Amino acid sequence: MxxxxxxxxxxxxxxxxxxxxxxxxxxxxxxxxxxxxxxxxxxxxxxxxxxxxxxxxxxxxxxxxxxxxxxxxxxxxxxxxxxxxxxxxxxxxxxxxxxxxxxxxxxxxxxxxxxxxxxxxxxxxxxxxxxxxxxxxxxxxxxxxxxxxxxxxxxxxxxxxxxxxxxxxxxxxxxxxxxxxxxxxxxxxxxxxxxxxxxxxxxxxxxxxxxxxxxxxxxxxxxxxxxxxxxxxxxxxxxxxxxxxxxxxxxxxxxxxxxxxxxxxxEPQADGSAAAAAAEASPDPETAIEAMLARHGADLIALARHSIENGLTRGEPLAVDPATVAEPLRHNGACFVTLTVDGALRGCIGSPQAWRPLAQDVAENAWRSAFHDPRFPPVSAREWPAVAVALSVLTPPQPFPVRDEDDLVARLRPGVDGLILGEHGARGLFLPAVWETLPDPREFVRALKRKAGLPPGHWSDAITLERFAAKSVKG
Missing domain, CATH: 3.40.830.10 (LigB-like)
Structure with missing residues (x-):
């Protein structure tokens, strides 16, 4: 009680x-x-x-x-x-x-x-x-x-x-x-x-x-x-x-x-996480993430599932010691974990910025997606076998200056770009996967403004934009 x-x-x-x-x-x-x-x-x-x-x-x-x-x-x-x-x-x-x-x-x-x-x-x-x-x-x-x-x-x-x-x-x-x-x-x-x-x-x-x-x-x-x-x-x-x-x-x-x-x-701002530094040193961080997922994607999916199972039995995420995972998973990384049941969204929570080892980020975000997404009740043991798990690993967000909404719509890459939009504390993020349901760039932008709490027709010079890419794996 x-x-x-x-x-x-x-x-x-x-x-x-x-x-x-x-x-x-x-x-x-x-x-x-x-x-x-x-x-x-x-x-x-x-x-x-x-x-x-x-x-x-x-x-x-x-x-x-x-x-x-x-x-x-x-x-x-x-x-x-x-x-x-x-x-x-x-x-x-x-x-x-x-x-x-x-x-x-x-x-x-x-x-x-x-x-x-x-x-x-x-x-x-x-x-x-x-x-x-x-x-x-x-x-x-x-x-x-x-x-x-x-x-x-x-x-x-x-x-x-x-x-x-x-x-x-x-x-x-x-x-x-x-x-x-x-x-x-x-x-x-x-x-x-x-x-x-x-x-x-x-x-x-x-x-x-x-x-x-x-x-x-x-x-x-x-x-x-x-x-x-x-x-x-x-x-x-x-x-x-x-x-x-x-x-x-x-x-x-x-x-x-x-x-x-x-x-x-x-707190003092460091000169960037390990993942960000690696991305800056590499001409193509998307390729680096894709290569990492090709080798370790199955391990990350298994880690996400184990963390959710730990939540079902013990009420907390799986504790991950970075020393026990593969070396690429020890670097700071940002991921979103998405849960679906029969193709319908069941939970999605993640980190837009890399600030902890990727393995820990996956375990924590998987647990929060299952039990602490405010849009859904916690995943139950009965429904867990039907839940599909996917995760997206993000490249570091980069400033994306535009002249106006028309310029933004013209320069977006459907199916490729993730976008973070903000204004005066309001903030919204769409993963590249959102293009699957919002393929039109203008509707993509207006839906993101609604998510940030802004009117869909609103635009001002105070709006800030960051663009990123993401590579996904399912299991």
Whole structure:
């Protein structure tokens, strides 16, 4: 039986009705996307406020709009916020299995929680600390709406040192599958001009990753945010201020305002993955992928099927040690895994960019296609024998500048080109296989715009395009 933490502030801090909440989030994120460059790198961590949506929602949305490219890639969110309701020493984690939201529950990563309680000083269990706490809860609908079904590690931070929080983050940092979210408001109940001055000082401290310059009276989440800034400085992350406003700018009076801010923290950008470097060195990456699949395609299909079978029996993807697979499968690679039943789509999830060994990418994406494609229910043991598995390995996406839609339609190669289209945070991707059902280039482009959430007849100079190829294997 699943033990669930009920939503404590639904209907107060944010709408308690699922339909109204979805509409509210759609409106907030649509406005935020207007300010989100399509070329913005996806963050490893964000800092966002936790007041009622009418007050801080527009600022929080600026951070969550940056996460759109991470949907399907991030599988775990470490969420930290300050304790407002219960006084305690250290960092509190819950014993329940999931947190409820009006949009559906978010499951907890029980193994990760047990690991930090056992190994990180200052961590312990306390459901009481979480029961009425809003600093974490107000982020859950945003996470559910933007990232879907992700596992959660919720940490309520009491009296602790930023260094203790940094140690917890080191334990949970992970790779691209893990996102860190820190919840904090800024100054409280000052007049508008004084609040702006105080928040400007806090902004400077955050932008310079200066945890020591933060104070409780200017950021209620000083401790979890300070821990993140320490970790970010140690790991060489860069930080970008997305928005700083107060309730006097959104929905409240100006004699007693609360400040809000949103920031995105990005890990250092390497000079390209192994697969990308190999593609740059080779005049024809498509040929290299085709040759690799000719030798190892059957192995990759078997790996995908084993990972799904592991999901059916153990509830998790197959763990792949790169040292145990053929050398070409140890290089970073990007793949999509597609499942069909009698020719009808049953699931498709993948990675547009190469960031981990191809064998691991295949295992993880196969598992997610079977059990976490939001368009379909999880694959059952009964239907599994009828499921066909195919995978496509992608070449590195390359910028594809065009003059206008007519130029794009004229230059596309039907049956060959995959395409990524984006504008202000909206993003859509079509594999080359989509040409089988959309052979007309103009309809292909317009359908891709619909997938990205844009009107099919829309065009603007802000649209960005990337083109790639893919080689496929079935089994």
């Amino acid at each position: 699943t033990h669930l933490r009920p939503a404590a502030v639904a209907g107060a801090f944010y709408p308690g009705d699922a339909g109204q909440l979805s509409r509210t989030l759609d409106d907030l994120l649509a406005e935020a996307r207007r300010h989100t460059p399509a070329s913005a790198p996806p963050p490893k961590a964000i800092i966002a406020p936790h007041a009622g949506y009418v007050y801080s929602g527009p600022v929080a949305a600026r951070a969550y709009a940056r996460l759109a490219p991470l949907a399907g890639r991030v599988t775990r969110v470490v969420l930290l916020g300050p304790a407002h309701r219960v006084a305690f020493r250290g960092m509190a984690l819950p014993t329940v299995d999931a947190f409820a939201t009006p949009l559906g529950p978010l499951r907890l990563d029980r193994a990760a929680i047990a690991g930090v309680v056992e190994s990180v000083p200052g961590c312990g269990y306390s459901d009481q600390a979480h029961a009425e706490e809003h600093s974490l809860e107000v982020h859950l609908p945003f996470l559910r709406a933007v990232l879907g079904d992700v596992a959660l590690v919720p940490v309520c931070v009491g009296e602790a040192r930023p260094e203790e929080v940094a140690a917890l983050l080191d334990r949970l940092w992970g790779g691209p599958e893990t996102l860190i979210v820190v919840s904090t408001d800024l100054s409280h109940y000052l007049d508008y001009d004084t609040g702006r001055r105080f928040d400007a000082d806090t902004r400077t401290a955050i932008e310079t990753l200066d945890a020591a310059a933060l104070s409780y009276d200017r950021a209620c989440g000083r401790t979890p945010m300070g821990g993140l800034l320490l970790a970010a400085r140690a790991r060489g992350l860069s930080i970008e201020t997305l928005d700083v406003r107060s309730s006097g700018d959104t929905a409240g009076p100006r004699d007693r305002v609360v400040g809000y801010g949103a920031w995105a923290l990005v």
